[in-house]
Amino acid sequence: MKSAASAMSQDDIRDTGVPQIRDAIRDAIVERRLSPGTKLSESDVGNLFNVSRTLARAALQALSYEGLVSVEKNRGAFVAYPSPDEARQIFAARRLVEPGILREAVAHITPSDIQHLKQLLLEEGRLMAERGQTARRAEIKASGDFHLTLAAISGNAIMQRFMEELVARSSLVIALYGQSTVSSCGHAEHGDIIEAIESGELDRACHLMLHHIAHIEADLDLRERKSVGLKEAFEL
Amino acid sequence: MKSAASAMSQDDIRDTGVPQIRDAIRDAIVERRLSPGTKLSESDVGNLFNVSRTLARAALQALSYEGLVSVEKNRGAFVAYPSPDEARQIFAARRLVEPGILREAVAHITPSDIQHLKQLLLEEGRLMAERGQTARRAEIKASGDFHLTLAAISGNAIMQRFMEELVARSSLVIALYGQSTVSSCGHAEHGDIIEAIESGELDRACHLMLHHIAHIEADLDLRERKSVGLKEAFEL
DNA sequence: GTGCAGAAAATCGTATACAATTTGACCTCT
DNA sequence: AGAGGTCAAATTGTATACGATTTTCTGCAC
Structure with a gap:
């Protein structure tokens, strides 16, 4: 019997530093330190976590799959603002x-x-x-x-x-x-x-x-x- | 052939050519032209669709969120092989x-x-x-x-x-x-x-x-x- | 002052470059 | 032969570079 409440961190997706960034931003959103609508620019996120835009972008994309971030073409990523x-x-x-x-x-x-x-x-x-x-x-x-x-x-x-x-x-x-x-x-x-x-x-x-x-x-x-x-x- | 019901939602994720690649691969998996376990290397996918590895990688990552592709650290992406x-x-x-x-x-x-x-x-x-x-x-x-x-x-x-x-x-x-x-x-x-x-x-x-x-x-x-x-x- | 070009800045989209890791071959030693 | 080890090739991880698009800031006419 695999007991229930197990450790969650079976890395969801990949291996890189992306999960860490994704999880950190998700926590910030869920705990409401980031308000809906807040712009999350790739450069800012990258600088904040000391990684390149590549990883920042990947993390934002991951969050968009979860519906926590909305990405608009050529405009950038924002904390989701659900209707x-x-x-x-x-x-x-x-x-x-x-x-x-x-x-x-x-x-x-x-x-x-x-x-x-x-x-x-x-x-x-x-x-x-x-x-x-x-x-x-x-x-x-x-x-x-x-x-x-x-x-x-x-x-x-x-x-x-x-x-x-x-x-x-x-x-x-x-x-x-x-x-x-x-x-x-x-x-x-x-x-x-x-x-x-x-x-x-x-x-x-x-x-x-x-x-x-x-x-x-x-x-x-x-x-x-x-x-x-x-x-x-x-x-x- | 456009899939059946309705023109699905608005752009799921992003705006680039990623959706096209993602959808094409997904169709290939769902229609069983790609067998479980098949390796999907980033270069191959990129060449196949005439895009850089950047976009290929993004598409593969998208599919991994859907559980159709499994990505292993430093080893690459494979068509999922569900247990x-x-x-x-x-x-x-x-x-x-x-x-x-x-x-x-x-x-x-x-x-x-x-x-x-x-x-x-x-x-x-x-x-x-x-x-x-x-x-x-x-x-x-x-x-x-x-x-x-x-x-x-x-x-x-x-x-x-x-x-x-x-x-x-x-x-x-x-x-x-x-x-x-x-x-x-x-x-x-x-x-x-x-x-x-x-x-x-x-x-x-x-x-x-x-x-x-x-x-x-x-x-x-x-x-x-x-x-x-x-x-x-x-x-x- | 308002409105509208048009240029400058900022930001995103995509490709390429380079580092790190894995894979596989070949070669040696027992 | 078989085991093991070293190196080359291939592949992924990440950063950077460059073009495209959007936004902002001017500056000039009205």
Whole structure:
């Protein structure tokens, strides 16, 4: 039995320094240190990591495959700025796959996996109590880790990678359209889901998961507000 | 021939000639003109398409994101050779998402969509009757197009892209582990699914879809037969 | 001051060059 | 012969160079 939460770093793609750059930028986007729409010029990225444009470009391209960066011909790469419609599709996709992943995970779950999930929950709660940007960023990551860990437990690497993409893009969407200060509301729901899993109530766990995703989405204000807000802000 | 359903999304990634190269190689893999394990050297690819290694490399990297090509550090790119375990995960993923996609598709389907699906079915049947490699390849593609079209109808671009990856990788798996001459057995089942959709029997359609996927998988011989068959072939 | 050439700067697209690593051949020694 | 070792060829990894495109900054006319 390959236990679930294994080390993730089976280098996804290549071998070069590209993964490091890609991961660093991805983390920055997911933790919201980089705002949607921010320009990521190849030279700047290259200088920042002390590599040539070649590698910087490769890393940006990699991120564009994940939907975290959008590359426009002859214009450059930008932190993705998902449209409301895209946001809806992301959450629709999560509603579509997460119950299935949950079922698969429960089918393979071990006591140590449950232990791991509980630990994650604790950590999440601890971070919620703390103040400061650093704690906030860690909390964002921890909240996603719950869903990612379930995917890892499911044992399906393909679904796991897909969930990684969806969770990362969700973070972008929440950064753009989230209303409440933090999506921390979900913490309790994570706990409920673990509880349902532990007591063997699979259907209830799936139900809770769907509600959980719906709650996150409900916190969004998905009205079209185009433009980065410069010119357009004055046209209003 | 432009592939079937709709002109896919906007430029997936970038703007250069990379997409053309990537798509050409992908088609070659999916249509099984390139066998799993075949080496794809950057120079060769570049020469073949009259571009520099830079673009060839980018195209190969793109395909590695889709799981159709595996890139090994300092060794080069090869047409992916999915392991039995990987194959199982691919089909598990399909069983996980396709019913949901089907439901979503039915929720949005229009009469013209149904017309389109029927046309695809007809084309598929026509190709089944024909003889020859060309027809066989077209049939392989047509069979996948049924699933892809459903994903397109669902209106969720993210799930559509995911399905494109899964269908392409499935083709690789079938090429490697398929037993019956052709997976054409699925043709009738496609028809049944359309029928169920048309008569509004959503649950039955999903049920048929699951069985259909199971049937494809059942035609595989997923026993470990490691190595490309050189050394190992003599050890037996 | 506004508007529109047109040039200059910046940035991307692609090719080429060079370093690093792997592969395979050949050659030697036992 | 067979094992092992060294060198040459081929291939990938990364950087740089150069052309193309976009953006920005002028400067001049109105």
